[in-house]
Amino acid sequence: MTTYPCILTIAGSDCSGGAGIQADIKAISALGAYAASAITAITVQNTCGVTGIHPVPPEYVKGQIEAVMTDIRPMAVKIGMINDAEIVHVIADALRKFSPRFVVLDPVMVSTSGCKLIEDAAINALTTELMPLATLITPNLSEAEVLTGGKIEGVEGMKIAARKLLDYGSSAVLVKGGHLEEGEMCDVLQINNExxxxxxxxxKVESRNTHGTGCTLSSAVATYLALGEPMTEAVRKAKEYVYRGILSGSNVHIGEGHGPLNHFHAPVAMHIFNENE
Incomplete structure (x- = not known):
């Protein structure tokens, strides 16, 4: 018997198609894996910004996760936007119950356009309940500053922040430097016990089409981990995939604000595993 490597994305829905669940499914599919999803919130948004967030009732989030876990049994889980603390509790309970091999947590707090996407109570629940269960967390600079409680200056500051963030209990931390003011982007991966x-x-690619890059990166890392890559290589390949997506989509006009990257910049070839692997 053979199967596709499956990744479950747990995140909010972006009706404009550039971020959230939609970006996750595109990235996972583009990299040749099978995407399942559990929607945590319905957002009203486009390339210009977010104008509304409606959380899905926690029991329905739980039901979606359990439906996938008991049948398809994904190897990896990617977690994105969670607006509500009760939904954090539901997801944490499910992770403890089903113990997926890899958990990549993207602590989404603010949209590309600057809209706050999470309640304060949910931030506390993220740090105490979900981060200790994560294989990797992927905060950007502003999210890392919220989580560490201090200003992060340059790459050296990112290194310090990454070590501090390990205290929340994840196995590894990737602090993303896409918002650094220099001409180069530098991400810092700190693995526990290293x-x-x-x-x-x-x-850095000069482009306004950066909507959904964080969602895409975390989904790509989860996919490469499910495909058997070690953490350092999964991050490297995921960053290369996002870079190529931004580069190839930089001159494409979608919407009047921050458009999406090009998720399908390379030919898609589905991976097939032996179920005993």
Whole structure:
């Protein structure tokens, strides 16, 4: 018997198609894996911003996760926007119950357009309930500043922040430097029990089409982990995928604000595993 490697994304729905569940499904599919989803919230948004957020009732979030877990049994779970603390509790309970091999948590707090996407109570629940269960957390600079309670200056500051964020209990932390003011992007990966961080540096692509890049990166990392890549290589390949997506989509006009990257910039080839692997 053979099967596709499956990744479950738990996140909010973006009706404009550039971020959230929609971006996750595109990225997972583009990398040749099978995407399942559990929607945590319905958002009203487009490339110009978010104008409404309606959380899905926690019992329905629980039902979606359990329906996928008991039947398809995903190897990896990617968690994105969670607006409500009660939904955090439901997800944490499900992770403890089903114990997926990999959990990638993207602590989404603010949209590309600057809209706050999470309640304060949910931030506390994220740090105490979900982060200790995560294989990797992927905050950007502003999210890392919220979580560490201090200003982060340059790459050296990112290294310090990454080590601090390990205290929340995850196995690894990737602090994303896409908002650094320099001409290069540098992400810092700190793995628990390793003294030195791993640095990933790429030239910054000048583009307004960056909607959904964080969602896409975390989904790509989860996919590569499910495909058998070690953490350092999963992050490297995911960053390369996002970079190529931004580069190839930089001149495409979708909407009047921050458009999406091009998720399908490379040919898609589905991976097939032996179920005993």
């Amino acid at each position: 003294s030195a961080p791993h640095l990933y540096t790429m030239k």
